[in-house]
Amino acid sequence: MNYKAPKGTFDIFGKKAKIYEKIESIGKKIMKLYGFSEIRTPIFEDAGLFTRSLGETSDVVQKEMYIFKDKGNRLLALRPEGTAPVIRSIIENNLAQNNSVKLFYTGQMFRYERPQAGRFRQFHQFGAEIVGTQDPISDFEIIDSSTKILKELEIEYELHLNSVGCKVCRPAYKEVLILFLKDHVDELCENCQTRLYKNPLRVLDCKEEQCKLVTSNAPKITDYLCEDCKTHFEKLLNYLKKSKIEFILNPRLVRGLDYYTKTAFEALNFSLGSQNAVLGGGRYDGLAEELGGKNLPGVGFASGIERLVTILENSNKTFEKEHKFMVIPITSLEFDYALNLTSELRKYISVLFPYDYKNLKSALKLAVKSDCSYAVLVGSDEIRDNLISIKNLENGKQKSFSKVEFLNIINNERCNFGL
Ligand code: HAM
DSSP states (O other), rough: OOOOTTTOOOOOHHHHHHHHHHHHHHHHHHHHHOEEEOOOOOOEHHHHHHHHHHHHHHHHHIIOOOOOTTTTEEEEEEESSSSHHHHHHHHHHTTTSSSOEEEEEEEEEEOOHHHHBBSSSSEEEEEEEEOOOOOOOHHHHHHHHHHOOOOOHOOOOEEEEEOOOTTTTTHHHHHHHHHHHTTTTSSSSSHHHHHHHHOOOGGOOOOHHHHHHTTTTOGGGGGGGOOHHHHHHHEEEEEEEHOOOOEEEEEEOOOOSTTTTEEEEEEOOGTTTTOEEEEEEEEOTTTTHHTTTOOEEEEEEEEEEEHHHHHHHHTOOOOOOEEEEEESSSSSSGGHHHHHHHHHHHHTEEEEEEEEEEHHHHHHHHHHHHSSSSEEEOOHHHHTTTTTEEEEEETTTTEEEEEEHHHHHHHHHTTTTOO
């Protein structure tokens, strides 16, 4: 029996793994500049955490959760998203005691979806949450920092923005929307004919052409916002404008999870086909209370790392190469010295030592196969004069440096040895 990675999952290694690492390191760097710190929550949680928070009628809860009972008969779910676990942790560990808290996370999420380009059953999100404040500055910071990650990765996007109201103003809008949709019920897809009563806002988000046509004339939620939601939205738009962050107001933008209030946003990249959201998020002021905590308003985002990776792979964007070296004894007489030097250089650079060393020629071949950029050759001259001899494995050119010179080049000149 040959085992394969389960449907909708894949292994990440080689060049791809480097792109993941790059995205996560840029994400972490930017979030730290905004004062966020990292949180890691379990990959599985009490299943109720998600059914409670994401909405009974959401696709994720209805069809996409990986639910199982453990040997202690506990009903658990692999996390389909990161926000509910973060809020659970904030409540459980009292993390937002007297102050708001800013947390970021990265890791696997699981949704039993129909796999297609950009949509997997195991995928990675990079996300962040600000919890404990209603200040629209926090909405602004979430949008500003998340889109900064896209900018630094040179990923093009269109930022779509909406307010989905709150429990004060949304019920009235829902009624108006249901009345409108009822008049067009025969024109809606089968799915939306049921959504119309259970979760009418989701009809606005339907990708079917016939539904898009109907909803293009639907009443807009932004015309029904209460004073509080309206002011909040206006302030956010103002901050974005002042910071010259471009956005498109999209009154049909509703998110797939039910916990959202006020701000909702998505960044879209149109090279991706139908799964074009590279990140999404918004405000969720009632979520902590829904999960048994005190009133802790929050706002956050999550980005699908696989989608970012696909864009970067297609664009052939190159990141600065991280050079690998192989320290090679010219004869077995220099073996011990070379082994020592390897250990010394590993304080500064990535160094391999040739396994099963036979001679210089076979070790050089191994260095090329192992994707090394340079060989550090150790012969009797190098030992006698305390030199570091570097061979460029692409063009065969060679040069010797004193140890001080060598360390200066790797620390300050990005391994530019002039070879
Ligand atoms: P979401 O829109 O469900 O929001 O997911 C965020 C991002 O994860 C999407 O924009 C997409 O890039 C990626 N994504 C979602 N499902 C898949 C999949 N099956 N395969 C690949 N990528 C996928 C959330 O998860 C919210 N927790 C975001 C949030 C944080 N809202 C407030 N705070």
